[in-house]
Amino acid sequence: MPREYERSSRIAEQLQRELSELIRRQVKDPRIHLVTVTDVDVSPDLSNAKVLISVLGAEGPQPEVVAALNHAAGFLRHALGRTLKLRSIPELHFHYDDTLDRAARLDALITRANTPTHDNGNKTS
Secondary structure, eight states: OHHHHHHHHHHHHHHHHHHHHHHHHHOOOTTOOSEEEEEEEEOTTSSEEEEEEEETTOOSOOHHHHHHHHHTHHHHHHHHHHHSOOSSOOEEEEEEOOHHHHHHHHHHHHHHHHSOOSSTTOOOO
C-alpha cells in the first residue's frame, strides 16, 4: 500500500510542475493572470486531482479565476496527456488556496498583540 501513496505523491508533484507551466504559457484567458499552483492532491485511484491555486497581488477568494481555470480544465488535461506518460490523466478540479490569506491575518494579529500600548498604565475612572 505505501507504493500507491508514493506514486500518487510523485504524480501530484509532476502535475503541479506541468500545470504551472501550461497555465503560464498556454492559457490565454485574460482573467487568468499571475496564478500560482500551490498544491495538487491526487485521489488514491488517480482519477481526480484537486488543484489549489493562489493569485499574486489579490486578496480573498478569486471566483472568476477559479471559474476560468475550471472552464479550461479540459484543455489543460488534454495538454497534460501529451506531455505526461500516464495511462489516464486525472480529472482536474481547481480551488482557491486561502493559506496565504490566513497567514497574513495571523501575522497581523500577532503583530497587533505584540505592539505595546501607550497608556503607561494610567486608568481613569
